[in-house]
């Protein structure tokens with residue numbers, strides 16, 4: 040009998056004494072070799088078989104687990120929270136498997152957009168929200184002022200009833216936070232910065248960042264806002280000269296974006312602002328790539344698709360560029376810019392009132408720099424652009440604003456005192472923000488079951504307050520709700536609306552825009568410096584089409600004729 044021992048054939052004889060095989064003949068050696076290779080082949084194929092089976096069972100197990108997870112995320116959980124709201128009388132369209140109401144929403148939007156496109160070209164109506172928010176208008180008509188719908192894994196309760204809106208805005212409970220998808224699948228843009236975070240981490244960031252943007256601190260930034268605006272004024276002057284006849288056709292929204300980027304780079308990065316501009320221009324590209332991505336399924340962020348690879352590359356580059364500026368800053372002297380304030384905040388980001396915050400210093404710095412840019416760049420740029428459009432459409436208001444600016448500034452650069460006394464400019468900005476608020480919604484998530492009036496909103500539910508729907512409501516603003524009438528703000532917001540809390544371009548309550556004083560000062564500087572040098576009229580190229588992207592933006596840009604005065 041042969042056995043295989045350590046690769047050598049051995050023979051068992053008598054009382055199990057072993058003899059090595061090398062004493063056997065060639066013939067028997069051949070036999071042994073044949074046996075050995077057959078045996079090895081058989082064993083290898085058995086091992087392969089076993090490997091295949093284990094691999095297949097692992098894949099199958101993975102698929103089953105993934106399916107169970109997706110079933111839980113897309114079916115079980117949504118069903119449970121929807122049924123809790125249904126029991127309280129909240130209704131909404133029935134969701135389909137996986138996509139919820141996404142396909143239906145797309146269809147409603149598409150149909151309404153095609154209907155609007157057939158209307159008279161060149162007609163400008165400020166009542167744009169029934170087109171841009173067609174699905175919300177439909178659901179509100181069908182199910183009442185509080186309704187729910189499903190965006191795949193995200194379940195949303197949409198609230199347009201003012202008593203409830205007021206309660207949400209005033210709520211200080213940390214059980215009401217920002218939607219978790221903001222820091223998950225919008226992670227490369229926002230991370231865990233002030234805009235996207237909730238609970239103690241947000242409370243710490245707010246404590247550090249908001250005071251630096253209070254009115255007193257903003258006064259010190261009026262000069263840098265003037266510097267950026269004056270270089271645009273020079274640029275426009277030379278463009279008007281080159282184009283001849285004293286007029287230039289200018290894509291105002293593009294130039295306002297560069298201007299707002301310049302302002303926020305100077306405010307955030309002080310003397311390293313040119314480095315800041317470079318960082319923010321990469322951030323702009325990241326924003327563009329990410330706006331092509333669906334929201335609500337964070338797992339998609341890990342797939343090595345072309346888009347994701349680009350997102351990872353840009354994110355890595357931006358993060359390391361910010362940290363490079365920080366490193367240079369630490370080696371040089373202190374500056375009084377927003378970055379310095381973020382650096383100070385990072386020193387104490389270990390805990391908030393004894394609760395550990397679980398965020399590294401580097402992440403705290405990087406995420407909050409990105410958040411300040413995200414929050415304060417496009418919003419201000421779009422508002423300035425809509426203001427110029429409205430002033431081009433209503434020349435009597437353009438004249439009133441210019442007269443006020445010339446009376447107050449007397450040809451000088453505006454300072455904070457002058458900005459404070461610009462009443463007409465303020466009214467025009469307020470009315471612009473009412474008709475065209477850059478942010479479409481105030482978003483929240485119930486981080487725990489939470490009560491508003493007699494409704495218990497279940498944990499995990501997204502909460503949405505659609506800003507334009509409130510700000511265009513004739514029941515609140517009167518029959519001229521869709522008209523441009525800055526005069527309504529002559530006695531402030533309280534005098535303009537039956538329920539002043541319906542005016543919320545900057546949100547409201549403890550999470551209201553931390554940069555609203557900064558934004559108002561910036562807009563006044565831009566409007567006053569530009570209107571004292573130029574006049575505006577509509578270009579025949581302009582097509583009015585406000586659409587909802589990350590912000591509410593002019594789909595075809597804002598092209599105006601700009602003339603020196």
Ligand code: HEM
Pocket residue numbers: 233234245248252410411414415416418419422476477478480481482543544545546547549550551552553554555557558
């Ligand atoms: C016209 C310009 C602007 C508009 C319309 C605007 C609007 C908003 C809105 C609607 C929110 C969310 C409020 C909420 O969830 O209740 C917000 C948050 C915020 N904004 Fe602005 N914003 C503007 C400019 C700025 C600027 C220039 C900065 C910074 C320099 C800034 C910094 C912030 C920050 C830090 C937050 C987060 C506040 C928090 O969650 O605690 N914003 N803004």
